[in-house]
Amino acid sequence: MDPLGLPAVSASFTDVTHTLLSFGTDFFAFIVLAALIALFAVTFGSDRLMPLTAGIYAGIPLYTAFPYREMLGDNPYVVIGLYLFFVIIGLVAFSGLASFLSSTGLGFVRTVALSIVIAGFLLAVAIHILPAQEVYAFSEPTKALFASPVAYFWWLVAPLAGVFFLGRG
Secondary structure (H helix, E strand, C coil), rough: CCCCCCHHHHHHHHHHHHHHHHHHHHHHHHHHHHHHHHHHHHHCCCCHHHHHHHHHHHHHHHHHHHCHHHHHHHHHHHHHHHHHHHHHHHHCCCHHHHHHHCCCCCCCHHHHHHHHHHHHHHHHHHHCCHHHHHHCCCCCHHHHCCCCHHHHHHHHHHHHHHHHHHHHH
């Protein structure tokens, strides 16, 4: 408080700004990925989140069982591109699943919630299976949230629960 008895608004504003900025820098990759998935849902329709989720799931065994990975070299961008290629193939193959979601759309809150869950799932896959740490240096809070085997299991389960509870109208 200042001598007139008024609260110190600037100090409170500085504390809130610092907290928001530190959260944003700690989870930058997660926030960007969630925004890109939400943009995908807005652009192509929120009913495309189910085929995207199925494509991400299908990409995991296809990528791990791909027998010609040695021929591609050690470039992490090529390896991540291979996984994304399998995800896109899965997205196209599972595009019929879009009718499972409500045909009226999910609404803003459900789309954002599913985007967050799918982004967490994709980030956990990137940390555990892909050489994403060679491309991007994840912060310690991000690693703590996604890197443990228990967290990886729960991030694998989260999209299933999210689509089940949020995806149906």
